[in-house]
Amino acid sequence: MVSTAHKQNRSAELREQTFRRLLAWLDQGVDTNGQSYLAIRERLLGYFDRKNCLNADDLADETLNRVARRLDEEGGNIETETPAKYCYIVARFVFMEYLRANEKEIAALDNVSRQANAISSEDRDRKEKMLGCLDGCAAKLEVTQRELIFGYYSGEQRVKIENRRSLAQTLGVSVNALSIRACRIRDKLESCVKDCAKRE
Amino acid sequence: MSNPTDQNQVTQYLLGTLPEVERERLDELSVTSQEFAESLSASEKDLIDSYVQGELSGTMSAQFESHYLATLIRRERVAFAEAFQVFARTQRVFDDSSIRDQADLDKKRKRGWLSRLNIFGGQYPALQWGLAAAAIVLFAGGAFLLLQNVRLREQMSIEQAHRDELQQREMQLQKEIDQQRGSNTAIEQELAQVREERARLEEELKKSGKLPISGTAIASFVLTPQMRGVGQAQSVSMPANTGRVTMRLNLEPNDYQTFAVVLIDQANHQELWRSGKLKASAKGDDRTLNVSFPAGLLKPQVYALQVSGISANGRSEGLSDYPFKVVKY
Numbered sequence: 120m121v122s123t124a125h126k127q128n129r130s131a132e133l134r135e136q137t138f139r140r141l142l143a144w145l146d147q148g149v150d151t152n153g154q155s156y157l158a159i160r161e162r163l164l165g166y167f168d169r170k171n172c173l174n175a176d177d178l179a180d181e182t183l184n185r186v187a188r189r190l191d192e193e194g195g196n197i198e199t200e201t202p203a204k205y206c207y208i209v210a211r212f213v214f215m216e217y218l219r220a221n222e223k224e225i226a227a228l229d230n231v232s233r234q235a236n237a238i239s240s241e242d243r244d245r246k247e248k249m250l251g252c253l254d255g256c257a258a259k260l261e262v263t264q265r266e267l268i269f270g271y272y273s274g275e276q277r278v279k280i281e282n283r284r285s286l287a288q289t290l291g292v293s294v295n296a297l298s299i300r301a302c303r304i305r306d307k308l309e310s311c312v313k314d315c316a317k318r319e
Numbered sequence: 320m321s322n323p324t325d326q327n328q329v330t331q332y333l334l335g336t337l338p339e340v341e342r343e344r345l346d347e348l349s350v351t352s353q354e355f356a357e358s359l360s361a362s363e364k365d366l367i368d369s370y371v372q373g374e375l376s377g378t379m380s381a382q383f384e385s386h387y388l389a390t391l392i393r394r395e396r397v398a399f400a401e402a403f404q405v406f407a408r409t410q411r412v413f414d415d416s417s418i419r420d421q422a423d424l425d426k427k428r429k430r431g432w433l434s435r436l437n438i439f440g441g442q443y444p445a446l447q448w449g450l451a452a453a454a455i456v457l458f459a460g461g462a463f464l465l466l467q468n469v470r471l472r473e474q475m476s477i478e479q480a481h482r483d484e485l486q487q488r489e490m491q492l493q494k495e496i497d498q499q500r501g502s503n504t505a506i507e508q509e510l511a512q513v514r515e516e517r518a519r520l521e522e523e524l525k526k527s528g529k530l531p532i533s534g535t536a537i538a539s540f541v542l543t544p545q546m547r548g549v550g551q552a553q554s555v556s557m558p559a560n561t562g563r564v565t566m567r568l569n570l571e572p573n574d575y576q577t578f579a580v581v582l583i584d585q586a587n588h589q590e591l592w593r594s595g596k597l598k599a600s601a602k603g604d605d606r607t608l609n610v611s612f613p614a615g616l617l618k619p620q621v622y623a624l625q626v627s628g629i630s631a632n633g634r635s636e637g638l639s640d641y642p643f644k645v646v647k648y
Contacts, residue, residue: 158353159350161356162349162350162353162356163350164392165349165356165359165360166346166349166350168390168392168393169332169333169346169349170346171389171390172390173390173391175390175392201351203350203351203352203353204347204351206350207346207347207350207351210350242394242397242398245394245395245398246398246399246401246402247402249398249399249402249403250402250405250406253402253403253406254406257406269407269410272368272403272404272407273407273410275372275374276374295358298358298361299357299358299361301361302357302360302361302364305364305403306360308403309396309399312399312402313395313399
């Protein structure tokens with residue numbers, strides 16, 4: 120008779136094996152040290168969030184779990200679609216299932232959101248906490264990253280546009296490349312601030 | 320298919336106002352394309368900032384509040400954007416020197432090995448001046464060599480032109496020499512022809528008994544003394560171009576050893592020629608005198624050679640006359 124611990128260990132080994140298989144398949148032969156997995160998960164999260172799903176995180180994980188299980192069944196490789204395309208196809212199915220399962224709740228939430236104030240008291244509290252965390256999180260950035268992100272988001276309207284153009288010229292990159300770089304730094308800062316705000 | 324990076328379309332997508340077909344297309348792109356996903360994220364942040372700063376129009380602001388703020392995740396993003404805006408204002412005067420330094424560093428890295436030669440960064444002044452001096456020397460040397468090259472090329476051109484000129488002159492002279500040679504050859508040929516003709520004529524004259532016509536011919540005659548009384552003078556025929564006349568005079572017996580002969584023009588009795596002291600030639604009992612005088616003295620008329628004997632004391636005595644009549648042809 121197999122012990123529970125053994126079963127758990129065995130499940131863990133299978134999950135680990137499945138996960139490694141998923142990482143390898145997402146990497147498509149180029150070892151990204153898990154970055155491909157994080158990137159596709161982020162994109163799935165954004166997809167489910169834009170679909171106004173309440174638990175976008177869970178749905179993104181569910182999508183990747185299903186992809187991983189399918190990979191196991193196919194012996195580690197799915198050749199019909201590219202990894203990103205296959206993940207999207209599975210995500211659509213997951214979203215459809217979510218819609219069917221939460222049809223009523225979604226309708227109710229839609230009504231609430233349309234009537235919601237732009238900024239609630241919870242939002243204000245959140246903002247205050249984040250403001251408190253920003254100083255510490257900004258200090259964790261490299262000097263050049265800090266200067267870039269504050270330079271990129273400084274000014275309003277036309278002044279902001281001119282600042283960004285000037286900054287891109289200084290760095291010797293296109294405005295589009297600069298915006299992507301600034302976005303990544305802002306995401307990093309935002310992630311730090313959210314974690315900080317949750318702890319407080 | 321419309322451009323997925325169309326900013327207006329992306330804004331509509333974020334505000335939930337895009338038609339379903341386009342919305343699904345961008346849904347797929349947001350998962351399958353990392354590039355579009357990053358662009359979408361940047362547009363989303365700009366949209367949030369515009370809302371926070373009150374830059375959205377009334378309609379868009381309403382759409383933003385009714386659609387975009389529907390999820391907690393997105394409300395948290397807006398909250399962060401508000402906090403970030405406040406915090407960024409406190410960083411109003413920022414020093415971008417680090418960015419500039421980093422940009423310079425990146426540029427140097429991109430240049431690779433060339434960037435390691437950046438010795439003009441002020442850290443090696445001696446090397447800097449040394450290299451500057453070396454550069455100046457190299458430049459000056461290069462300029463000098465260039466000038467030398469130009470000068471030598473010019474010199475070579477001049478000498479080549481001179482050589483060409485000499486070559487042309489040589490050809491011209493050679494041509495003249497050839498012409499002269501040709502002319503000389505013609506003259507030589509003409510001279511040979513003339514000589515051939517003269518030889519032929521002389522041969523003919525020889526055959527005909529007449530002396531060849533020559534300016535150097537000598538006409539020789541033998542004269543006997545005139546008999547007592549008036550008699551006919553001996554005719555002597557000589558070519559017109561005879562140069563000299565030689566007369567052999569047969570002497571009458573006499574006792575003189577030395578003689579003198581005088582040529583007399585019988586027409587006017589003028590002495591035309593006188594010999595020096597002559598000695599007679601003996602042949603047996605006969606003695607003769609040989610006299611020679613220029614043929615040009617003679618015309619077709621009568622002359623006489625008067626012979627005188629000269630004694631030891633120098634006294635002369637007339638002995639005989641030898642008249643002759645010249646006939647020239």
